[in-house]
Amino acid sequence: MNSPSSARSTLFFRIENVHDVSDARRKGLLLALDVGFATADATKIAVVISELGRNIVSYARSGTITVLTGRDDGTRRYIKIIADDRGPGIKDLRRVLDGGYTTSNGLGLGVSGSQKLMDEFAVRTGENEGTTITAVKWLR
Amino acid sequence: MMNFSSIQKLDNLLLVSVPRDLVDDEVIQLRRDVLNAIRQYKSQIILLDFSRVDICDSFFGRFIYGTSQMTRLMGAKVIISGLQDAVIETMVELGMTLPDVDAVLDLDDALALSRSLRSAAVPPLAAGQDDDE
Numbered sequence: 071m072n073s074p075s076s077a078r079s080t081l082f083f084r085i086e087n088v089h090d091v092s093d094a095r096r097k098g099l100l101l102a103l104d105v106g107f108a109t110a111d112a113t114k115i116a117v118v119i120s121e122l123g124r125n126i127v128s129y130a131r132s133g134t135i136t137v138l139t140g141r142d143d144g145t146r147r148y149i150k151i152i153a154d155d156r157g158p159g160i161k162d163l164r165r166v167l168d169g170g171y172t173t174s175n176g177l178g179l180g181v182s183g184s185q186k187l188m189d190e191f192a193v194r195t196g197e198n199e200g201t202t203i204t205a206v207k208w209l210r
Numbered sequence: 211m212m213n214f215s216s217i218q219k220l221d222n223l224l225l226v227s228v229p230r231d232l233v234d235d236e237v238i239q240l241r242r243d244v245l246n247a248i249r250q251y252k253s254q255i256i257l258l259d260f261s262r263v264d265i266c267d268s269f270f271g272r273f274i275y276g277t278s279q280m281t282r283l284m285g286a287k288v289i290i291s292g293l294q295d296a297v298i299e300t301m302v303e304l305g306m307t308l309p310d311v312d313a314v315l316d317l318d319d320a321l322a323l324s325r326s327l328r329s330a331a332v333p334p335l336a337a338g339q340d341d342d343e
Contacts (some may be wrong), residue, residue: 088233088234088235089233091233092231092233095265095267096231098222099264099265108296109295109296110295110296110299110300113264113265113296113297113299113300114299114300114303116264116265116267117265117267117300117304120265120267120269121267121268121304124267124268124269161251170306179268179271179304179305179306180268183268183303183304183305183306184304186304186305187300187303187304187305201256
């Protein structure tokens with residue numbers, strides 16, 4: 071059994087290269103397991119951190135990822151991922167959310183796939199204003 | 211940091227043990243090492259063993275798919291094995307279904323498949339003798 075968190079409940083990462091992304095996804099996985107998420111759900115959280123981190127490196131060059139835990143009305147626990155950058159913004163958000171569309175050399179699954187892996191997913195973006203993606207997964 | 215990876219020849223099989231965590235340039239280097247080993251050992255089947263991998267994002271998916279395409283152009287075939295349940299669930303929900311890439315459950319199944327392909331490739335000896343006369 072996982073004992074509820076003795077770990078720090080907020081992780082903050084400056085994302086500038088793929089090593090930062092690797093570090094963030096690994097620590098995010100451990101935090102999710104520590105909070106009590108099942109392995110499959112913790113894996114999804116780690117993959118979402120990885121996808122959003124890769125997007126920061128590919129499109130904005132630098133940004134931050136914050137992973138935090140919380141409780142709803144003191145009952146259900148959740149993990150929230152906030153990926154924030156001051157890059158060029160997402161021009162065609164609808165196509166990106168539909169999936170299969172990419173302007174880098176990826177599979178075009180990063181944002182659309184991340185949305186499918188999480189319970190809540192919100193994108194705020196503006197041309198040359200950057201992008202903030204907030205994603206939440208609830209503990210079942 | 212690069213963690214341990216290994217490429218071993220096993221019969222007509224090339225066994226590639228994919229490390230738990232790879233960053234992008236390490237992934238590209240691993241693929242080049244695999245292509246080089248295919249040529250060196252004339253391997254027909256490349257088994258990418260993912261049993262140590264616990265986080266498989268879309269970049270990893272692109273690595274698998276790209277390696278499969280490249281090895282096909284060398285007359286070889288990629289089979290993936292050892293995907294963990296949590297990794298499979300995440301890959302499919304992410305939309306990463308990897309068409310045209312075959313998978314087996316574990317190394318035992320991979321070896322059995324390799325042997326069946328090998329025996330199918332051997333010409334029947336008795337039938338071949340008459341042709342020489």
